[in-house]
Amino acid sequence: MATIKPGQPTARQLSVFEFIKKHIIKKGVPPTVREVAAHFGFASPLSAQLHINALVKKGLLKKLPFKQRALEISGLRPAEDTTLPLLGRVRAGAPLLASEDTEDHIRIDKGLFKIEDGFALRVTGDSMMEAGIFEGDIAIVKQQQTIENGEIGVVLIGDEATVKRVFRQKGKIVLKPENKTMKPATYNAEDVRVLGKVVGIIRKM
Amino acid sequence: MATIKPGQPTARQLSVFEFIKKHIIKKGVPPTVREVAAHFGFASPLSAQLHINALVKKGLLKKLPFKQRALEISGLRPAEDTTLPLLGRVRAGAPLLASEDTEDHIRIDKGLFKIEDGFALRVTGDSMMEAGIFEGDIAIVKQQQTIENGEIGVVLIGDEATVKRVFRQKGKIVLKPENKTMKPATYNAEDVRVLGKVVGIIRKM
DNA sequence: GGATATACTATACAAATGTATAGTATATGT
DNA sequence: ACATATACTATACATTTGTATAGTATATCC
Numbered sequence: 001m002a003t004i005k006p007g008q009p010t011a012r013q014l015s016v017f018e019f020i021k022k023h024i025i026k027k028g029v030p031p032t033v034r035e036v037a038a039h040f041g042f043a044s045p046l047s048a049q050l051h052i053n054a055l056v057k058k059g060l061l062k063k064l065p066f067k068q069r070a071l072e073i074s075g076l077r078p079a080e081d082t083t084l085p086l087l088g089r090v091r092a093g094a095p096l097l098a099s100e101d102t103e104d105h106i107r108i109d110k111g112l113f114k115i116e117d118g119f120a121l122r123v124t125g126d127s128m129m130e131a132g133i134f135e136g137d138i139a140i141v142k143q144q145q146t147i148e149n150g151e152i153g154v155v156l157i158g159d160e161a162t163v164k165r166v167f168r169q170k171g172k173i174v175l176k177p178e179n180k181t182m183k184p185a186t187y188n189a190e191d192v193r194v195l196g197k198v199v200g201i202i203r204k205m
Numbered sequence: 206m207a208t209i210k211p212g213q214p215t216a217r218q219l220s221v222f223e224f225i226k227k228h229i230i231k232k233g234v235p236p237t238v239r240e241v242a243a244h245f246g247f248a249s250p251l252s253a254q255l256h257i258n259a260l261v262k263k264g265l266l267k268k269l270p271f272k273q274r275a276l277e278i279s280g281l282r283p284a285e286d287t288t289l290p291l292l293g294r295v296r297a298g299a300p301l302l303a304s305e306d307t308e309d310h311i312r313i314d315k316g317l318f319k320i321e322d323g324f325a326l327r328v329t330g331d332s333m334m335e336a337g338i339f340e341g342d343i344a345i346v347k348q349q350q351t352i353e354n355g356e357i358g359v360v361l362i363g364d365e366a367t368v369k370r371v372f373r374q375k376g377k378i379v380l381k382p383e384n385k386t387m388k389p390a391t392y393n394a395e396d397v398r399v400l401g402k403v404v405g406i407i408r409k410m
Numbered sequence: 411g412g413a414t415a416t417a418c419t420a421t422a423c424a425a426a427t428g429t430a431t432a433g434t435a436t437a438t439g440t
Numbered sequence: 441a442c443a444t445a446t447a448c449t450a451t452a453c454a455t456t457t458g459t460a461t462a463g464t465a466t467a468t469c470c
Contacts, residue, residue: 010446025310026288032427044449049429051447066455068427079312081284083231105230107284109312113409132337132408152410201408203337204318205357215416237457249419254459256417271425273457 009058016040016051017060021073028079030071080110084140086120091159096143096195106138106202113200117143120202121154121161127177128152128163133201139163140200147194156193163198214263221245221256222265226278233284235276285315289345291325296364301348301400311343311407318405322348325407326359326366332382333357333368338406344368345405352399361398368403 009017019039023031031039036048052071055061064070072078087096088103097119106120123137131152133139139154147153153166155175164175167184173192176184214222224244228236236244241253257276260266269275277283292301293308302324311325328342336357338344344359352358358371360380369380372389378397381389 012447028284028286028288028312033429034427042448044451045428046430046450047448054446066428068456070428079233079284079286081233083233106317107233107314112311112407129337132334132339132342134337137337199410201406201410202317203406205404205406217417238459239457247418249421250458251420251460252418259416271458273426275458 009055009060013051013054013058016048017055017073020052020061020071021076024071024073024076024078029069030078032069077109077111081107082110082113082115082118083107084115084118084120086122086138087161089161106140108140108202113140113142115140115142115199118196118199119143121163123163125162127179127182128165129179131165131178133163133178133198134203136203138202138204139198140202141196142199143196145194147197152198154195154198156195157187157191161195166194214260214265218256218259218263221253222260225257225266225276226281229276229278229281229283234274235283237274282314282316286312287315287318287320287323288312289320289323289325291327291343292366294366311345313345313407318345318347320345320347320404323401323404324348326368328368330367332384332387333370334384336370336383338368338383338403339408341408343407343409344403345407346401347404348401350399352402357403359400359403361400362392362396366400371399 016036019036020030023029023035033045033048033052036042036052037045040048042048052061052063056063060073062072062074064072084106085097085102086104086106087101089101091101119141121139121141123133123135123139126135128134133152141154147166149167150165152163154161154163155166155173156162157175162175164177167174167176168189169186171189173187173189174184175187175192221241224241225235228234228240238250238253238257241247241257242250245253247253257266257268261268265278267277267279269277289311290302290307291309291311292306294306296306324346326344326346328338328340328344331340333339338357346359352371354372355370357368359366359368360371360378362380367380369382372379372381373394374391376394378392378394379389380392380397
């Protein structure tokens with residue numbers, strides 16, 4: 001077998017690295033030492049361990065000692081999800097994320113949308129179709145109390161949560177549909193509660 | 206403590222059940238016995254175990270014996286992901302899912318889109334904007350060689366992968382943009398390769 | 411009171427997984 | 441030839457996590 005400069009991974013080590021990488025991508029978690037051994041036909045788990053140690057030494061892998069499935073590849077996100085409640089309804093009086101109003105949960109890759117607190121909402125109506133938001137789409141909403149002029153937000157009017165482009169004009173709130181057949185509506189600021197900003201759309205077709 | 210009819214979970218058992226449920230929803234995996242014990246301040250892991258056993262007996266939980274983090278709640282999907290390659294380009298000559306052409310990976314909840322083999326593709330151009338598909342959107346594509354008349358598909362023409370509504374007319378293939386400013390284009394069937402059907406859209410805003 | 415279910419502790423064992431010791435063998439550079 | 445790095449086996453130990461044994465205590469029903 002070829003001797004290679006220390007610092008450079010060998011072909012064998014690289015194939016172990018590739019296996020681990022693919023495992024993380026496909027399964028979301030790194031393999032166990034014995035899973036690596038099984039894949040390569042090693043009789044001893046140590047064989048896999050030594051390759052892993054070498055890869056750690058050479059900087060391709062990181063490891064949390066004694067933790068299970070705790071290999072990390074820099075630049076490769078591990079499976080980290082954000083779970084957002086999919087709200088079935090929004091009630092004016094109740095706390096926004098009351099669990100009784102959660103219809104389902106949407107799990108999405110944490111890297112996809114940057115949200116700490118948020119929720120998902122199924123879009124009803126065609127009012128935003130020219131913004132590419134259709135009836136039945138799932139809006140990913142970042143929870144916030146205010147919104148920049150012209151951004152698309154979720155606002156509560158009475159007992160109805162609706163997705164619109166939001167403008168502020170002289171103490172009034174203007175909700176502008178993105179649909180030629182519909183007109184903007186103006187409300188007193190105190191009648192409108194901003195629930196959040198739409199940061200993403202998921203559509204099943 | 207109240208004695209309750211066998212078959213009915215006690216308040217304490219229900220709170221353990223709720224903790225497990227939330228853990229699965231939030232983290233994607235059930236807690237370990239000791240994590241349950243720690244959360245409730247139990248000094249012995251058996252305390253948690255007994256609650257779990259009772260919940261299993263009463264039908265609220267299912268369990269795979271001796272497996273780690275192997276609790277299941279019926280009607281609650283565990284964290285199962287599909288990983289789709291996000292193709293950076295599509296080359297006419299090469300296999301579709303050549304790893305050199307994979308720009309990134311999109312992990313999505315398996316329950317969200319029903320796909321076995323598929324890929325993701327970043328949409329370029331405005332040709333489908335009236336179908337609510339915008340430039341920069343990520344199209345979730347189910348890989349298939351044919352497509353029903355009028356469905357939205359990803360097709361390869363020369364070296365360019367494009368998203369269009371696909372029609373078949375007398376041995377010809379018609380690709381219809383969803384944009385009033387653009388006209389349908391007709392191709393010989395042999396010049397067009399169907400890569401798949403668009404089953405979903407993800408938009409980051 | 412006695413039976414039963416609940417709710418817990420202290421401790422230990424079992425299985426899965428990470429790690430280590432000791433050893434064999436091969437290839438390469440000096 | 442020798443040192444060194446690589447690549448592996450057989451075996452055992454360490455840590456984590458699921459499970460079990462033995463025991464204490466309380467509440468409810470008969």
